[in-house]
Amino acid sequence: MKFARRCRPGDKIQPSGYKVAIIGAGPAGLGAAGELICYGHEVHVYDMLPEPGGLLIFGIPEFRIPKNGVRRGVKELVELGVNFHLNTKVGVDIEFDEILREFDAILIATGTWKSRRLKVPGEDLQGVYHALEFIVDYHLYKYGYSSEEVRLSDRVIVIGGGLTAVDACYLAREAGADEVFIFYRRTREFAPAGVREFNKLEENGFKIYELTQPIEFIGEDGKLRYVKAIRMKLGEKDSSGRPKPVPIENSDFTIEASAVLVAAGEIATPPFIDEKYGIELTKWNTIKTDKEYKTTRKGVFAAGDVVTGPSLIGPALASGKKAALSIHKYLTTKEWKWVE
Ligand SMILES: Cc1cc2nc3c(=O)[nH]c(=O)nc-3n(C[C@H](O)[C@H](O)[C@H](O)COP(=O)(O)OP(=O)(O)OC[C@H]3O[C@@H](n4cnc5c(N)ncnc54)[C@H](O)[C@@H]3O)c2cc1C
Structure with a gap:
């Protein structure tokens, strides 16, 4: 370059x-x-x-x-x-x-370099990371600037629809996660990363949950165990010009996860x-x-x-x-x- x-x-x-x-x-x-x-x-x-x-x-x-x-x-x-x-x-x-x-x-x-918070209960549990911090720490270790190895395992859930979320999926797998799911509150047509990146994730074996929003992170002994999420539908356009995601009543579900990477935007x-x-x-x-x-x-x-x-x-x-x-x-x- x-x-x-x-x-x-x-x-x-x-x-x-x-x-x-x-x-x-x-x-x-x-x-x-x-x-x-x-x-x-x-x-x-x-x-x-x-x-x-x-x-x-x-x-x-x-x-x-x-x-x-x-x-x-x-x-x-x-x-x-x-x-x-x-x-x-x-x-x-x-x-x-x-x-x-x-x-x-x-x-x-x-x-x-500041990550936006989701503002849902349990965001401070061990195992809930801001995706950008995880990505930077991962690279600091990978390039020999830090001795703290960043390892993930089992199921990791990435939250977001931008490039940070997409790359967090690939790096979570590189860091040892067995399965990586991505939750995005709209559909891929409205994702900042674009449809192509979402399709590529799918082709590469990442599981995509569109119209899905976490509402709580549930832990045991201060450590993340489950993510509670709710299904969304698309409503009227909001200030971003995209349809506003609206929660569907009684559609919440709970899923086990060893880590969550929140990529809700940077400030x-x-x-x-x-x-x-x-x-x-x-x-x-x-x-x-x-x-x-x-x-x-x-x-x-x-x-x-x-x-x-x-x-x-x-x-x-x-x-x-x-x-x-x-x-x-x-x-x-x-x-x-x-x-x-
Ligand atoms: C995970 C991820 C994937 C991306 N993928 C793509 C992609 O595929 N294609 C694309 O075009 N764009 C991509 N982007 C966006 C792109 O990387 C950014 O838009 C671009 O790097 C912004 O450049 P910048 O110089 O403004 O800021 P940055 O690249 O963020 O650089 C800012 C620098 O300032 C330093 N800094 C911050 N605060 C201080 C301080 N107080 N004192 C001293 N130093 C400080 C930081 O250490 C950093 O080195 C991606 C972004 C992310 C997070």
């Missing part, structure tokens, strides 16, 4: 004298780093994980995104002079204020809480930006899923690159005007 397109290692690049910090080394952050380094800026990328790549490395399974390609792209960035500060969570290991003080411009590209995670730094957030906790990726604080830009909410690699990478262009324009002209 190529992150730097305007220059190659070994090219003579005139240093601009400006320093740019990028928070988040996913596709948006890496795409921006590849542009900014070629403009001659000093680029520092901060990431809380032990390896750059974000969800490209720690989220999406190997069979979809071969990791070697991502690693080659990152290696090239290092050869071009991009500085990576890994295992460094902004807001915990280094304060956002410090970055504001030290850099001429900042790009926030921290993605969506944007800016590297600070509230709007402390004069950086406005939307009601979805995403960062508000103008057309040129400028936030409401001078010198601070944002790109990728932290702006749009959960999206796809292509748009995240493209937004990082476009944000880099805006950063370069700001550094060289000092112009700061909100563009609707």
Whole structure:
């Protein structure tokens, strides 16, 4: 995967004298780093994980995104002079204020790393995991960054209809589950992952329960034993433009499960809480930006899923690159005007 397109290692690049910090080394952050380094800026990328790549490395399974390609792209960035500060969570290991003080411009590209809760009884039982956390922990172990092996067994139930839910099914099997069921509250035609992914799951032996919603996780001695779920029917369209799933009375059933992976959606995670730094957030906790990726604080830009909410690699990478262009324009002209 190529992150730097305007220059190659070994090219003579005139240093601009400006320093740019990028928070988040996913596709948006890496795409921006590849542009900014070629403009001659000093680029520092901060990431809380032990390896750059974000969800490209720690989220999406190997069979979809071969990791070697991502690693080659990152290696090239290092050869071009991009500085990576890994295992460094902004807001915990280094304060956002410090970055504001030290850099001429900042790009926030921290993605969506908080899992939405289902808000059903028993969600805190041992054996009920948030799918994204399971996926990241699984990859941390798989790639040798953690000694804690993530193993599943017997029957695992995945809840959700997005790409996180679909990939959680494959990884649950890889992690040792004997059977993996997926519960989705609408039908596959309305699933964010799309009909094709659901059909592929079925072809690969995963059991799909459409129009099914968990209503309780039941445990014994603090550990999950059963999932109680209810059948749904499709009602009127809701605010998402899709038919609203409505529970069917007296249709609940209980099924044994050793683990549940909840993939009910992810929430944007800016590297600070509230709007402390004069950086406005939307009601979805995403960062508000103008057309040129400028936030409401001078010198601070944002790109990728932290702006749009959960999206796809292509748009995240493209937004990082476009944000880099805006950063370069700001550094060289000092112009700061909100563009609707
Ligand atoms: C399981 C799964 C499967 C997917 N499959 C596909 C697919 O097949 N095709 C597709 O196109 N898209 C897929 N996506 C979506 C795609 O991965 C994302 O849209 C894309 O990675 C977003 O890029 P980003 O750079 O905005 O954020 P991310 O990739 O999330 O990167 C954000 C980075 O910021 C870091 N970070 C967060 N907070 C801090 C902090 N406070 N300090 C320092 N670092 C921080 C994180 O460690 C991470 O490295 C999938 C997503 C998931 C979860």
